Amino acid sequence: MSVTVSMIVNGKSVSAEVDPRTLLVDFLRVDQRLTGTHVGCDTSQCGACVVHVNGKSVKSCTMLAAQADGAEVATIESLAIDGQLHPMQEAFRQNHGLQCGFCTPGMIMSALDLVNVNSNPSEREIREWLEGNLCRCTGYHNIVKSIQAGAEAMSEV
Amino acid sequence: MYSFDYKRPSSLDEATQMLRNSDDGHVLAGGHTLLPTLKQRLASASDLVDLAGIEELKGISSADGVVTIGAMTTHSEVAASSEVQNAIPALADLAGGIGDPQVRNKGTIGGSISNNDPAADYPAALVGLNATVNTTSRSISADNFFTGMFETALGDGEIVTSVSFPVPHSAAYCKFPNPASRYAIVGVFVARGSDGVRVAVTGAGASVFRAREIEAVLNQGFSASSVADIQVSDEGLNEDIHASAEYRAHLITVMTKRAVDKANG
Ligand SMILES: Cc1cc2nc3c(=O)[nH]c(=O)nc-3n(C[C@H](O)[C@H](O)[C@H](O)COP(=O)(O)OP(=O)(O)OC[C@H]3O[C@@H](n4cnc5c(N)ncnc54)[C@H](O)[C@@H]3O)c2cc1C
Ligand code: FES
Ligand code: FES
Numbered sequence: 001m002s003v004t005v006s007m008i009v010n011g012k013s014v015s016a017e018v019d020p021r022t023l024l025v026d027f028l029r030v031d032q033r034l035t036g037t038h039v040g041c042d043t044s045q046c047g048a049c050v051v052h053v054n055g056k057s058v059k060s061c062t063m064l065a066a067q068a069d070g071a072e073v074a075t076i077e078s079l080a081i082d083g084q085l086h087p088m089q090e091a092f093r094q095n096h097g098l099q100c101g102f103c104t105p106g107m108i109m110s111a112l113d114l115v116n117v118n119s120n121p122s123e124r125e126i127r128e129w130l131e132g133n134l135c136r137c138t139g140y141h142n143i144v145k146s147i148q149a150g151a152e153a154m155s156e157v
Numbered sequence: 158m159y160s161f162d163y164k165r166p167s168s169l170d171e172a173t174q175m176l177r178n179s180d181d182g183h184v185l186a187g188g189h190t191l192l193p194t195l196k197q198r199l200a201s202a203s204d205l206v207d208l209a210g211i212e213e214l215k216g217i218s219s220a221d222g223v224v225t226i227g228a229m230t231t232h233s234e235v236a237a238s239s240e241v242q243n244a245i246p247a248l249a250d251l252a253g254g255i256g257d258p259q260v261r262n263k264g265t266i267g268g269s270i271s272n273n274d275p276a277a278d279y280p281a282a283l284v285g286l287n288a289t290v291n292t293t294s295r296s297i298s299a300d301n302f303f304t305g306m307f308e309t310a311l312g313d314g315e316i317v318t319s320v321s322f323p324v325p326h327s328a329a330y331c332k333f334p335n336p337a338s339r340y341a342i343v344g345v346f347v348a349r350g351s352d353g354v355r356v357a358v359t360g361a362g363a364s365v366f367r368a369r370e371i372e373a374v375l376n377q378g379f380s381a382s383s384v385a386d387i388q389v390s391d392e393g394l395n396e397d398i399h400a401s402a403e404y405r406a407h408l409i410t411v412m413t414k415r416a417v418d419k420a421n422g
Contacts, residue, residue: 001162020163020205021195044193045337050259056233059259062192066163067185067207113258131339132257 005069009034010078018065025049027065028075036076036105040134047133050106051075057113059132076105079112087157088112088150097146099137107133111147119155123148159201165210169293169316172206176314179204184316186229186268189260214267214318219244222324225291228267228317233258235266247328247346247420251282254332256339267317270302273309273364275395276340280365281330282322284357285346289321306363325350329419331412332360335399342400343408347416349379356413361394361405371413380421381414 006015009032016031028034028051039061040048049061052074079086085093088108098104107130114121114129121129126144135143162179166172176182182204185191194200208214214229217238224244226235235241236253255261255269255278269279270290283290283299290297293316302310311317325348332344341360345368348355354375356368374383391406400408 001160003163019160021158021160023192042193042196044189044260047257047259056262057259058262062189063263064163064188064192064205066165067188067209069165110258129258132259 003066003069005065007068007070008072010074020064020066022065023061024051024053024063024065024068024073025060027068028060028073031065034075034077038102038105040102040106045132045134046103047106047110048103050109050133052109052113055116057110074109076109079108087153088115088147091150091153092143092146095146095149096142097138098143103133103135103138107135107143107147111150114147115151115154119151121148121151158195159198161195161202162204163207164204165207167210167212169211169213169318172208172211172316173293173314175204175206176316179206182206184208184271186265186271187231187263188268189256189264190268190272190274208267208316217241219324223321224248224324225319225321226266227319229265230267232256232261232264232266232269236261244324245286245322245328247325247330247348248282248286248322251278251330251346254278254330254334254339266320270320271309271311271317273303273305273307274340275306275363275365276335276342276344276360278330278332278341278344278359281341281344281346281357281359283320284365284367285330285348285355286322286325286328287348287350287352287355288323290317291319291321292317300367303364308364323350327420327422329416331415331419333408333412343405343412345409345412345416347375347413347420349420354379358409361409363393363395368409368413371410375417379417381417384410384414384417 002017038048040046044062051060180203183202185205185207215227232252232255241249288299290302328348330346332341343360346357356371359365389406389409391402394402394405396402
């Protein structure tokens with residue numbers, strides 16, 4: 001059996017026949033070739049796979065593509081426009097918010113959801129929000145700094 | 158994952174029918190317990206019946222001193238609801254402390270209580286607040302709903318539709334979270350309502366339970382000092398790499414005192 005899924009991914013309508021057990025993250029990476037979204041665990045804990053579904057951050061490894069049928073999905077690839085980094089991406093670059101970069105797409109998509117609900121987050125609020133995003137190499141200090149700088153830059157735009 | 162069929166009904170009748178017509182159909186809510194379990198092949202299903210398309214399962218309402226939360230309402234929605242924050246702030250607080258923001262954006266109250274993980278937070282709120290679980294066929298008091306580890310009173314094909322919480326005089330929840338998952342190593346929900354004090358403990362036993370000896374002393378005087386001389390027995394409590402039974406027993410009194418202080422503002 002297969003199911004038809006249709007959704008808007010980064011502003012573009014897409015539709016495909018998939019096995020019902022296809023995870024959203026695999027749909028994005030394999031079918032849509034959007035490999036910016038990563039998979040770092042199989043316990044739904046690391047957040048490398050975070051994307052936005054209907055404007056809210058979710059772990060795309062813990063959602064079926066079929067559940068996103070009819071939804072609007074945004075991945076890390078939606079952020080830079082014509083090679084111009086999004087202010088949050090630029091803030092990670094300026095503040096050494098990444099080392100290997102594996103966790104970064106999830107960190108940034110999670111951070112953008114935080115800024116949506118709280119445009120001026122404190123350090124503590126950022127640390128609490130990052131509960132579901134693990135980084136195994138940079139250390140959180142510069143990530144928190146990046147998000148603070150990114151939020152500030154976004155409020156100036 | 159083993160393969161399954163995916164279905165998205167738009168009404169409860171349709172969902173019930175789909176479950177009845179399947180070999181081994183499971184309801185899919187937020188998927189934040191079910192999908193990880195399926196991914197590990199610890200479970201399988203012939204059909205997943207997704208409740209996401211059923212409007213009547215969503216939303217929060219309050220009337221006559223009772224707050225009713227639809228089964229498909231997410232933890233984020235409960236945490237952010239001004240209705241819940243005003244009527245039962247302890248419940249909004251509990252929902253806002255489940256897992257992480259992404260888990261809260263998908264996980265639902267119906268899924269959490271139907272799963273009845275021994276370390277889940279919501280069961281403590283339901284038992285502490287003397288809530289009622291409404292299903293497709295009946296209403297069940299929280300005291301009778303949670304029957305054992307990952308077990309509930311739900312019958313085959315029975316779907317939780319909402320949970321009704323009587324508004325207490327005061328209440329609070331305190332948990333000692335597992336630092337990796339945020340599940341409760343021990344969580345205590347304390348509530349003072351019209352029929353006295355209720356103290357519900359999660360994380361410590363096979364399933365949520367009421368600490369009757371603590372309720373008795375808190376009914377005498379609702380302050381943390383009332384609990385000072387209580388020593389909870391560690392008999393039958395959970396023991397794992399995170400905490401011994403003895404430690405969990407001790408945490409029950411510590412979390413109770415913190416919750417009572419919090420409830421007293
Ligand atoms: C990383 C991580 C951290 C977490 N941390 C916590 C935590 O700190 N505290 C906590 O309490 N929980 C925690 N959870 C669990 C989370 O709250 C789950 O979302 C919840 O337990 C299950 O809800 P769900 O809506 O995702 O249900 P699903 O996973 O979709 O379903 C769970 C089970 O309930 C059944 N079911 C679902 N809805 C209904 C219904 N309406 N009627 C009948 N049966 C139904 C399903 O068939 C399935 O068997 C965590 C999960 C993850 C992945
Ligand atoms: S890959 Fe999704 S949480 Fe780790
Ligand atoms: S930058 Fe390497 S895991 Fe975070």
